[in-house]
Amino acid sequence: MPRPGKKPPRNDDSAGPIVSEILDVLTRMAGMLVSLLERTSACDDGAIESLVHGIIAGEKRVDRLREKHVQELFTKKRFLPSFQKADSMKIVSLLDDVTDRIELVARHVDIFAPARAKIPDALQEGVKTCAKLTTDVVVALAEAVRLVHVDFTRAMGACDAVQDKRRIARDTQWTLLKNLVASGIDVRLTFWLHNLVRLVVDIADKAEELSDEIHGLAIKYLVLD
């Protein structure tokens, strides 16, 4: 146990305080997304409202953290070469984009509340699976982002995992949309569900975009040195 007043030991396994906090918020938001879609399936309006607020607050927090990160890069970390500053900024900006996509899902659920109706049992499982797989992609992405700060080689492996999980999420989406069209439910609910599923899988697409970026820059830094 470190003595009180003593500086804590350096954590070489972390992505730094700001990026680590962003990753924590992102992972929490992904967890809330799964709960949100479960509650949406069950038409639990009270829980939906609370989860929507939680997701929006998370997105705002990430925005503030991004601004703080950029400010720190150009004040406290001036010694870093400009390409590393650009890379660091890009990682955080794309993480912010992923949280924006999660917020879009929450907004979609919230704004179209009057259009919401109980999701048919046959589709409920598909929606939940889709959300769960997307969350898996986000969690894998968070690990890739953490790893690129500590080990480029392992980060590349984590990026492969993101891509594999995203592919599974995409396949699930197609199956779900096919089932949705075949279900013959109300047109309004069909459109709403169709958009919801697309928005959920958009999160995985955005996560894959960042993982591609990380893969590329891991190669760049390995070749550079």
Added chain:
Amino acid sequence: MEPAVIVTIVLVLAFAFAIGANDETVATCAGTGGIKLKHAVAIASILSFTGALFLSPNVAQSIGTGLINGDAIDLGRYLPAIMIAVLLAVAAWLVTAARVGAPVSTTQSIVGAIVGIALCAPLLGTDVVSAIKWTGLGRVVLGWLLSPALGFVVAVVISLAMKHLVRRKIKGLRGFERVEKWFMIALLCLVLVNQLNRAGNDAGNALGIFYGLFEGGNVDAGTLSWLLVAGAAMSGLGLITIGRVLVRKVGKGLVEIRPTDAFCIETSVLVVLSIANVLGLPISGGHVLVLAIIGNAAIKHERVNQATIKRFVVSWIITFPVAALASAGTLALVLLAWTP
């Protein structure tokens, strides 16, 4: 005080200003972005003042006695005219080059100006061949050819060592950041030492003339102290006013420099300058620095800015003839206006 002494003092102060203007020692430090350009130049200016004042050799430095044949030219008669011509030509060329961001060599400019004096040998009652000490000139030229090559080779060796011993062990962005941070601190210390040394050595070329005036009984000890302070201040002023253009050009105009790169480059410069000091070769710190930057970039497989390199090389090639022609022309004008 005699008019000739006043003219000499004014020209020496201009020369000190020009030397400061042509000092790009902090270029790598500013190039990393670790400290802002204006802060780097301000710190360099203070160090330049301190180095010039306290580290300049406190003896009269005889510029070019190793090049001009004192047996062939009556230096006792023509020295004031020669000094005016050399100081004017060198100061004007150094300031002009610094204004356009070309890191030319002070030594090369002085030697060019001295050779220009030799070109006017018929006006000084002798011939060109006898006026120059050719072995001395050969030694100087050898230094010019060797120093950039040495700068390149030493930078390559040190950068390779840095690559294999330090950078290869960095695993992630955080490690990268931590290493660069430590090297930034080490770099600041190294640049501090280099700047003090270089300011002391370079400004010695100008301030040494004040000691010469003192030894010749032209100024008293109190005046000498004030002249030294004024000379050191002019060196710092030259760096902060015009030198910033050069610092930006060398630090940011060639290739992106990281603190680890800058550390390799500055260490190479220190090593080469120390070797040259031991061998007694008059070399250019600026040439060594630029070639060290290129050597470091070669190890990183990075392409340096070709336009900037061309500009530098052209300025290096023309320094010698420009300084020679300028001093020859000035000497001819001085001798036409005033016959000693």
